[in-house]
Amino acid sequence: MALRVALKTPKGTKDWCHADIRLRDHIFATIAAVFAAHGAVPLDTPVFERSEILAGKYGQDAKLIYNLQDQGGELCSLRYDLTVPFARWLAMNNILQIKRYHIAKVYRRDQPAIAKGRLREFYQCDFDIAGSFDPMIPDAEIIKILCKVLADLDIGSFTVKLNHRKLLDGIFQICGVPDSLIRPISSALPWDAVRNEMILEKGLDPLVADKIASYVKLKGGHDLLEILERDPAITSNPSASAALKDLGLLFNYLAALSILDKISFDLSLARGLDYYTGIIYEAVTQASQDDSIGSVAAGGRYDDLVGMFANKPNTIVPCVGISIGVERVFSILKSRTPIIDQNSVQVYVMAFGGGKDWTGFIAERLSICNILWDAGIKAELLYKNKPKPRPQFEAAERGKIPLAVILGQSEYPNGQVRVKKLGLKLDSDQGDLVNIGDLVQYLLKTLTELKL
Amino acid sequence: MALRVALKTPKGTKDWCHADIRLRDHIFATIAAVFAAHGAVPLDTPVFERSEILAGKYGQDAKLIYNLQDQGGELCSLRYDLTVPFARWLAMNNILQIKRYHIAKVYRRDQPAIAKGRLREFYQCDFDIAGSFDPMIPDAEIIKILCKVLADLDIGSFTVKLNHRKLLDGIFQICGVPDSLIRPISSALPWDAVRNEMILEKGLDPLVADKIASYVKLKGGHDLLEILERDPAITSNPSASAALKDLGLLFNYLAALSILDKISFDLSLARGLDYYTGIIYEAVTQASQDDSIGSVAAGGRYDDLVGMFANKPNTIVPCVGISIGVERVFSILKSRTPIIDQNSVQVYVMAFGGGKDWTGFIAERLSICNILWDAGIKAELLYKNKPKPRPQFEAAERGKIPLAVILGQSEYPNGQVRVKKLGLKLDSDQGDLVNIGDLVQYLLKTLTELKL
Numbered sequence: 092m093a094l095r096v097a098l099k100t101p102k103g104t105k106d107w108c109h110a111d112i113r114l115r116d117h118i119f120a121t122i123a124a125v126f127a128a129h130g131a132v133p134l135d136t137p138v139f140e141r142s143e144i145l146a147g148k149y150g151q152d153a154k155l156i157y158n159l160q161d162q163g164g165e166l167c168s169l170r171y172d173l174t175v176p177f178a179r180w181l182a183m184n185n186i187l188q189i190k191r192y193h194i195a196k197v198y199r200r201d202q203p204a205i206a207k208g209r210l211r212e213f214y215q216c217d218f219d220i221a222g223s224f225d226p227m228i229p230d231a232e233i234i235k236i237l238c239k240v241l242a243d244l245d246i247g248s249f250t251v252k253l254n255h256r257k258l259l260d261g262i263f264q265i266c267g268v269p270d271s272l273i274r275p276i277s278s279a280l281p282w283d284a285v286r287n288e289m290i291l292e293k294g295l296d297p298l299v300a301d302k303i304a305s306y307v308k309l310k311g312g313h314d315l316l317e318i319l320e321r322d323p324a325i326t327s328n329p330s331a332s333a334a335l336k337d338l339g340l341l342f343n344y345l346a347a348l349s350i351l352d353k354i355s356f357d358l359s360l361a362r363g364l365d366y367y368t369g370i371i372y373e374a375v376t377q378a379s380q381d382d383s384i385g386s387v388a389a390g391g392r393y394d395d396l397v398g399m400f401a402n403k404p405n406t407i408v409p410c411v412g413i414s415i416g417v418e419r420v421f422s423i424l425k426s427r428t429p430i431i432d433q434n435s436v437q438v439y440v441m442a443f444g445g446g447k448d449w450t451g452f453i454a455e456r457l458s459i460c461n462i463l464w465d466a467g468i469k470a471e472l473l474y475k476n477k478p479k480p481r482p483q484f485e486a487a488e489r490g491k492i493p494l495a496v497i498l499g500q501s502e503y504p505n506g507q508v509r510v511k512k513l514g515l516k517l518d519s520d521q522g523d524l525v526n527i528g529d530l531v532q533y534l535l536k537t538l539t540e541l542k543l
Numbered sequence: 544m545a546l547r548v549a550l551k552t553p554k555g556t557k558d559w560c561h562a563d564i565r566l567r568d569h570i571f572a573t574i575a576a577v578f579a580a581h582g583a584v585p586l587d588t589p590v591f592e593r594s595e596i597l598a599g600k601y602g603q604d605a606k607l608i609y610n611l612q613d614q615g616g617e618l619c620s621l622r623y624d625l626t627v628p629f630a631r632w633l634a635m636n637n638i639l640q641i642k643r644y645h646i647a648k649v650y651r652r653d654q655p656a657i658a659k660g661r662l663r664e665f666y667q668c669d670f671d672i673a674g675s676f677d678p679m680i681p682d683a684e685i686i687k688i689l690c691k692v693l694a695d696l697d698i699g700s701f702t703v704k705l706n707h708r709k710l711l712d713g714i715f716q717i718c719g720v721p722d723s724l725i726r727p728i729s730s731a732l733p734w735d736a737v738r739n740e741m742i743l744e745k746g747l748d749p750l751v752a753d754k755i756a757s758y759v760k761l762k763g764g765h766d767l768l769e770i771l772e773r774d775p776a777i778t779s780n781p782s783a784s785a786a787l788k789d790l791g792l793l794f795n796y797l798a799a800l801s802i803l804d805k806i807s808f809d810l811s812l813a814r815g816l817d818y819y820t821g822i823i824y825e826a827v828t829q830a831s832q833d834d835s836i837g838s839v840a841a842g843g844r845y846d847d848l849v850g851m852f853a854n855k856p857n858t859i860v861p862c863v864g865i866s867i868g869v870e871r872v873f874s875i876l877k878s879r880t881p882i883i884d885q886n887s888v889q890v891y892v893m894a895f896g897g898g899k900d901w902t903g904f905i906a907e908r909l910s911i912c913n914i915l916w917d918a919g920i921k922a923e924l925l926y927k928n929k930p931k932p933r934p935q936f937e938a939a940e941r942g943k944i945p946l947a948v949i950l951g952q953s954e955y956p957n958g959q960v961r962v963k964k965l966g967l968k969l970d971s972d973q974g975d976l977v978n979i980g981d982l983v984q985y986l987l988k989t990l991t992e993l994k995l
Binding site: 095096097098099100101102104105106107108109112113127128129130132133134135136137138139140141143144146157158159160161162164165167169179180182183196198200212220222224225228229231232235239343344346347348349400402435436453454455457458460461464465467468469470471472474475476490 | 547548549550551552553554556557558559560561564565568579580581582584585586587588589590591592593595596598609610611612613614616617619621631632634635648650652664672674676677680681683684687691795796798799800801852854887888905906907909910912913916917919920921922923924926927928942
């Protein structure tokens with residue numbers, strides 16, 4: 092039986108323990124509260140999908156999908172994001188309009204860098220709005236939600252980089268990129284890397300690349316939009332022109348939402364995923380840039396994904412969404428604030444006594460604990476038949492437990508216990524003698540006074 | 544792109560939506576509160592483990608493990624339960640003593656029966672106590688926790704079936720079962736099924752089977768323990784005798800915890816998993832028996848599992864735990880109480896107006912929503928540039944939203960909006976005119992009055 096195995100979690104995965112879970116759950120709760128404040132309902136999908144659901148959705152990143160072994164039956168893969176399962180769910184249930192959020196783990200066979208919050212199993216918090224609406228109103232609300240989440244998380248200064256897939260497509264057309272290279276060129280990588288790959292491997296004309304470079308270096312706010320609106324090459328391209336119309340509306344709405352100062356209209360922003368069709372955005376924080384963590388959130392509009400699944404022809408369920416990367420947020424918040432690990436237990440139930448006839452009050456301690464547990468009071472005891480005082484105090488101290496209930500050898504048979512405040516360094520304090528019948532009431536009162 | 548795929552979740556899995564998630568989260572919160580009241584800390588492990596971690600832990604059930612495809616690198620499998628990952632975590636971190644809880648999905652390639660809460664992907668809520676302690680004290684606390692959880696879930700009347708692995712082993716020895724058949728015979732299946740398999744396929748002597756049957760039909764409480772203590776065949780068997788000593792202590796502690804009436808000492812109870820070494824238990828409810836759902840929770844003592852992983856020789860970290868099956872609890876609670884789906888949004892922001900010069904106040908509505916969102920008030924608006932009143936009221940009604948803030952064509956330019964209570968069927972009520980600068984305060988006061 093004593094076969095030795097390598098004691099580790101799979102590459103790129105980690106265990107979450109104690110205080111880290113408290114910080115993680117604080118992040119989840121903060122994000123979910125913002126999502127719910129905007130009317131979203133929660134959804135949870137299986138951790139794996141039928142493989143054909145994921146096929147053709149992720150472009151070159153598809154090689155990062157985890158597949159389950161073929162053990163008979165369906166071929167399945169771990170979900171790569173929460174967006175494709177959402178689209179599958181919408182199509183499967185013929186839902187044409189909804190706001191939903193989903194907080195769950197996703198899986199990518201990428202090169203991990205755990206300290207930077209880049210893992211193979213990691214959490215995403217997604218909010219999406221599905222439905223046919225007047226243009227750019229839900230898009231603006233999503234960006235507001237992103238800003239509110241990052242502000243509520245107190246993550247420090249941040250910028251939302253904004254671009255439009257149709258503007259990128261238009262620019263590539265204007266610059267003379269062949270149609271077959273437009274999707275591959277819309278990579279999430281930095282332009283220099285994409286440029287080299289395109290020229291060396293895909294045969295892109297370097298002059299075309301230089302023309303693209305003159306566009307993708309542009310950054311700004313509403314001013315950049317005005318510059319592009321005066322560029323006849325852009326305005327005469329139908330795709331780019333439609334994008335400028337969207338962006339004009341969006342800037343108006345972002346002004347109404349008082350978040351223009353957070354926005355950087357950045358033509359170098361490209362999202363790698365195939366399914367985006369409209370605006371795209373990424374949030375970077377000062378902290379994430381300093382630590383090369385990359386973006387803490389990203390998303391965009393994907394109007395055709397649900398239609399790819401729908402059984403009824405010509406079903407269009409336009410969507411726009413945001414995905415927040417919990418591990419990256421976690422890395423930033425944890426590096427800033429030390430997390431205090433604390434037990435939430437309120438009372439340690441102890442026995443004091445000695446001599447060979449002393450029973451150790453184990454059944455009696457269980458009985459007192461039982462009264463406290465049934466009253467909703469959080470209590471622990473030492474799992475020892477005849478405990479000495481010191482290990483009981485030490486256990487209470489380790490758990491930062493504020494109160495002790497002590498069953499004394501002479502007092503307990505008279506129906507009384509002592510209640511003692513811990514951590515006061517007053518060894519002379521013997522605590523208060525309390526009748527067992529009054530114990531719950533006494534403890535609840537004391538815990539209220541101590542604000543515990 | 545319009546490749547048609549089968550729109551379904553993988554066999555034995557399901558999506559969780561809206562109101563179901565609310566009930567599920569209520570179950571999680573109820574269970575976690577009990578676990579925390581007993582001093583447990585939360586743990587979360589990756590959804591898959593290195594396959595060798597799972598190997599040799601599940602006996603005949605190992606065929607139900609989901610493996611990941613070999614895509615290079617480590618061989619991994621989806622977790623089958625939360626117990627083996629816990630033992631791996633204890634050994635990996637050299638933790639000798641802890642109480643931890645873990646609420647997460649586990650995976651079994653079993654025949655699903657979704658209506659009965661039997662799925663391939665399902666939730667378990669586990670609480671375990673690890674550490675070397677005086678005997679049966681943590682075991683008693685675990686059974687108390689189980690009873691408290693089921694009571695707090697308000698699941699109806701229930702019974703905790705109790706048995707001891709060493710008592711079963713002893714009985715099999717006494718009856719003359721060959722050593723090689725003792726593990727296979729300790730199946731979770733009903734005795735009749737095991738008996739037939741043992742006789743027909745494994746060559747067990749039918750007389751031996753009859754002798755076993757005379758024991759495994761026994762059920763009772765403390766009285767049954769007394770009967771067994773008078774059986775010289777039992778008391779002269781070291782394994783069975785050790786079990787009786789454990790059970791004697793346990794019954795004392797269960798009496799101190801006032802839960803003897805919930806216990807059925809049942810010699811037919813066997814748990815299939817290889818790793819149990821001491822007491823074992825399962826909770827069945829009246830509802831779960833009526834609907835053939837089976838047990839809603841199960842667990843036991845497993846003293847050797849951590850040692851199978853530990854790098855240091857002779858490391859022993861005895862453990863005892865309980866696992867609660869959320870889907871089965873969910874089935875029972877959902878069938879009993881209709882769940883009301885409700886939106887938690889508090890305010891619907893509307894525009895009233897008309898005529899060709901009317902803008903529809905879309906930027907203005909976003910701006911009012913923005914003020915409410917920033918004040919923590921949950922608000923929605925219709926994503927339409929020039930909405931008519933009816934679809935706005937209908938949307939608010941669908942979401943059961945209690946208040947409307949109305950931007951009127953003539954009032955808004957004067958810095959005022961109307962606040963109207965919805966759902967009152969008083970169409971004559973025009974609501975109150977409120978200055979925009981006072982709106983947040985007014986709404987917070989109204990929501991407090993309405994207890995929302």
